[in-house]
Amino acid sequence: MSVDYDSILSKFKCTSYSTPPSDYLDSRLLSCAFARKEKQGHILAVTCEEGQIIVLDTKSPVNTDYPYCYDTNALFSAEWSEIDMKLITTSGDHAVGLWNLSDGCRLTKLNSFKAHRCTVKTACFKPQNSDIFASGARDGNIYVWDSRKSNDAKPEQYINNCHKKVTRKRENASITSIVYQDDVRLISCADADPHIKVWDLRKTYLHTTDKPVPVYQFPSPKKNCLYGYTHMVTDKNRTKLYANSLGHNIYCYNISVFAEDPVYIYWGHAVRNFFSKLSLSPDDKYMASTDSDDQIFIWKIRSPGEPISKLSGDPTMLNGLSDISWCPEDYLKLATSSDYPAPWIWTVPESNKDPSLTNDDSSNDSAEISFAETLRVVPVKWKKNSAMTSKLFQNRKKPNEPISPFKLPNSVIDGSQVHTCCAIERKPIVIKNWLTDLHSQKTKITSSPESFKTPSPVATSKNNKKRKRSLLSPGNNLNKYFKKHDENQSTD
Secondary structure (H helix, E strand, O other): OOOOOHHHHOOOEEEEOOOOOOOOOOOOEEEEEEOOOOOOOOEEEEEEOOOEEEEEEOOOOOOOOOOEEEOOOOEEEEEEOOOOOEEEEEEOOOEEEEEEEOOOOOEEEEEEEEOOOOOEEEEEEOOOOOOEEEEEEOOOOEEEEEOOOOOOOOOOEEEOOOOEOOOOOOOEOOEEEEEEOOOOEEEEEEOOOOOEEEEEOOOOOOOOOOOOOOOEEEOOOOOOOOOOEEEEEEOOOOOEEEEEEOOOEEEEEEOOOOOOOOOEEEEOOOOOOOOOOEEEOOOOOEEEEEOOOOOEEEEEOOOOEOOOEEEOOOHHHHOOOOEEEEOOOOOOEEEEEOOOOOOEEEEOOHHHOOHHHOOOHHHHHHHHHHHHHOOOOOOOOOEEOHHHHHHHHOOOOOOOOOOOHHHOOOHHHHOOOOEEOOOOOOOOOOOOOHHHHHHHHHHHHHOOOHHHOOOOOOOOOHHHHHHHHHHHOHHHHHHOOOOOOOOOOOOO
16 A cells, blocks of 8 residues: 655654663764664664674664674674675775674674775675675775685675776776676766766676776766765665765666666755765655755655755754665664764654554555455356257256266357357358369359450460360369270270
């Protein structure tokens, strides 16, 4: 059941969990992400500048026990797997960390992957796979990893020098976001490159040292553009790509057909740093974004242009916004990270909720009943074949005797059916002798009137007349196989 949330989204109110102890979080938050596994979407992971990871259960009103872990450097982003509770983080020590949240809410680090020469800014899992993931860093390189290998594993795929700066083409642009389109295609963007590039991971880019060639690249919507993008997200079907541009616009591209021109363009927010992130609602109908002026905007996907709602709150809540995440299980729940040492949860108060937005089973049942009541059965009127009906029941001795399947009439041979939409009269098929049929054709042709005969401009010769006679007479072809009997000849 599709519901219009336009009037509800403007009623978001901000609440915060109790401030964690000082030994848990003592610096600004850099990212937040809800879990993507089914029935685990209420789990929220938060990373901070000092290297801590906090995992929160947003269903409980107060969290007394915070599963957390430390890393050696600032953690810039976090991304959950789709099929389990594995988490990857990117840090300033040029490494990608792989974590696992067990059933007992214990967070453990599985491995660390190092190959980049600069700070790793973004990472993402392969669709429906928690063992393979990709990472992008400030060195302009993209690496694909396989966590099933040993601790000193090297990347499975190298894509070096992916993006170049427009002003200084010899320098690499920093990779700001990467997303998988499918199992074999990876999409990337950079801060100083106005092109969004699509890479085919079935190819090898290891021997390309200068500038690798992508499968496709989306050109900049504006001419002579010098700026790039800060973040990208895709919808659930991975057919639409939303890119947050440093030109204060959000572009929607159709990546199923690789159309050059954007499908939609959204504006109304200011993007002057790389902490402006995007997040889509669970039904892909709405999009939320943070901007450089510490504001949160919400757009309706089908209504491009200006946002439909702007979230307001205490300045301490919005100071230094760095990330935003939409809960995949609850349409009316958002999470943001900022300079405050605890995440902020945005929800709609119960007094402002519409009863039609509840997801109870009773409401779903009533919706199904109301929908079923609106259905109307339209009877179809058929023409009855009375002769066929009488033939069908002529072998029945008693009224309650079932019809034997072996005594049913053959409607295929008879050329009729028990019930037919239209009465069809079929002519009986008469089989003739083929010699008789040929002889009748000869008679028709020879006995046809003069008006149907085609006049011949040239007088026909005797040979032509004999040839026509031989063609029309079927006996002429058969007589050559028989010898004429001479009655005067005596037999021994």
